[in-house]
Amino acid sequence: MADLLAFSQSLASLIERLAPSLARVEARRRRGATGIIWSSEGHILTTSHSVEQEGPLQVHLPEGRTVPAELVGRDPSTDLALLKADASGLTPLAPAPLDGVKVGHLVLALGHPGRTTRATLGIVSALGEEWRTHAGGRIHRYLETDADLPPGFSGGPLVDAQGRFLGLLTAAFSRTAAVAIPGETLTRVVNTLKEHGGVRRGYLGVGAYPVRVPKHLWSVAGSESGLIFLSVEPDGPAHRAGLVQGDVLVSLGGRPLEGVEDLLGYLSEEQVGTTVSAKVLRAGEVREVSLTIGKRS
Numbered sequence: 001m002a003d004l005l006a007f008s009q010s011l012a013s014l015i016e017r018l019a020p021s022l023a024r025v026e027a028r029r030r031r032g033a034t035g036i037i038w039s040s041e042g043h044i045l046t047t048s049h050s051v052e053q054e055g056p057l058q059v060h061l062p063e064g065r066t067v068p069a070e071l072v073g074r075d076p077s078t079d080l081a082l083l084k085a086d087a088s089g090l091t092p093l094a095p096a097p098l099d100g101v102k103v104g105h106l107v108l109a110l111g112h113p114g115r116t117t118r119a120t121l122g123i124v125s126a127l128g129e130e131w132r133t134h135a136g137g138r139i140h141r142y143l144e145t146d147a148d149l150p151p152g153f154s155g156g157p158l159v160d161a162q163g164r165f166l167g168l169l170t171a172a173f174s175r176t177a178a179v180a181i182p183g184e185t186l187t188r189v190v191n192t193l194k195e196h197g198g199v200r201r202g203y204l205g206v207g208a209y210p211v212r213v214p215k216h217l218w219s220v221a222g223s224e225s226g227l228i229f230l231s232v233e234p235d236g237p238a239h240r241a242g243l244v245q246g247d248v249l250v251s252l253g254g255r256p257l258e259g260v261e262d263l264l265g266y267l268s269e270e271q272v273g274t275t276v277s278a279k280v281l282r283a284g285e286v287r288e289v290s291l292t293i294g295k296r297s
Contacts, residue, residue, distance in 0.1 A: 014163045015110065015119050021093035022112040022156065024060035025069075025083065027051045034111045034156035035059060035083065036168060037092050038190060042085040045190060046155035047170050048074040051081045059085040060112075073193035077137030077201065077264075078181060079172040082193040093157060095183025096164035098141055103127050106161045107145050109169055109178065113152020122147025125177065133173055136201065136264025140184040143167050149178045202267035202293040205236020210259050211248060213281065220286050222279070225258045226250035241278065241291040248281040252291075267293060 024032040025046045033050035037043075044059055051057065057069040067086045074081035101124060109120045128142030145158055149171050158166045158180040167180030192199050208227035218224050226248040232239050243249075249257055253276035257263050271293045278291045 010161075011108065011119075011121070014159070014161075015108070015117060018093065018110060018157070018159060018163060019112075019117040020062045020091040022062060022110060022117055023085075024112045024114070025050055025155065026058040026060060026066070027055070032060065032113045033152055033154060034113055034169075036155065036157055036165075037062075037090045038082070039092050040088065040090050042069075042087040042090060043072070043092075043190075043194075044069065044083040044085055045168060045186065046081050046083065047168070047172065048076045048079045048081040049170075049172050050155055051083070052076070057083060059083065059087075061085070061087055061090070062112075073197035073199075075137065075189050075193065075199040077133055077135040077199065078139065078185060078189055079133070079137075079170045080168070080181065080186065080189045080193075082190055093165050095186055096160075096166060097184075098127070098143065098166060098182055101127060101143075101160065101166060107147060107166065108159050109145065109147035109149060109153055109156060110159065111150065111153035111156040111169075113150070118150070118153070120148040120150070120153075132261055132265040134261060134264075136261065136267060138185070138265070139181060140188075141182045143180040143182055144174070144177045145169075145180060147178060153178075200272050201296040202271045203236070203296040204238040204263075204267070204291070205233030205294065206238045206243070206249075207231035208249065208260060208263065213248065213250065214284075217281065217284065217286070221250045221281055223250040223256045223258075225256075226281065227257050227260065227263060237292055237294040241289045243278070243280060243289065243291070244282075246282070249278060250281060250286075251279040252276060253278075267296075 023035040025035040035044040035046040069085040072082040126144035
């Protein structure tokens with residue numbers, strides 16, 4: 001009984017210690033979202049889907065003040081948005097590395113969707129390597145928890161039993177589980193948003209759908225699948241390279257493409273403006289063309 005009481009008290013103390021680093025983001029929603037204080041100068045990190053509509057932004061700070069905020073930038077592909085609140089002297093929450101984190105470790109999901117900080121308890125239910133979101137965003141590690149995420153918890157921190165900030169919680173990437181975006185990804189995206197107001201993404205100017213390549217063309221195509229162009233944007237990068245509706249893109253820059261996620265993953269910030277080789281199937285023939293990747297507006 002004494003051990004259980006001590007454990008309970010330690011969790012309560014941990015939440016009290018972290019509460020000054022959480023804020024409520026008010027963005028045209030009936031229920032507020034959670035934001036993490038990223039810098040003492042008023043930078044607040046939250047989820048992109050919480051601020052995707054136009055309109056005024058407000059942030060309710062831990063000490064009780066509600067102040068206006070502006071959107072610095074957002075990246076829907078990683079579901080992250082950076083705000084700048086009209087405040088200073090705040091208590092930031094610094095992310096910790098995932099070294100030593102294991103499946104089964106106890107974690108707390110924290111949120112501040114209302115007037116006070118709330119918390120749920122769970123475990124790390126999955127931990128994996130780098131992955132891509134359905135929109136092509138690069139996440140350095142896969143971190144999943146079975147801790148419940150009530151409405152408004154997205155944008156809050158996932159912390160371990162020591163109170164270390166493991167990642168920012170979002171419900172945008174899975175219908176069945178809460179995913180936490182780890183600190184390395186958060187830092188990379190925040191720095192890019194501060195510098196550019198967004199994350200640059202490449203584009204081809206096509207609408208594509210995955211298809212199987214006919215078996216007799218596997219050897220010449222170098223792949224068993226590809227992406228058929230359902231549409232080609234006039235004067236877009238693909239159109240300027242001579243590609244047309246009905247072409248099947250089987251590789252880009254030497255990388256095979258089995259699904260739309262592969263294409264979105266390839267069209268990263270580093271590829272914008274580069275010229276690469278595209279291998280396509282047209283009327284049963286394999287063609288290779290040079291294609292310059294454009295910048296998505």
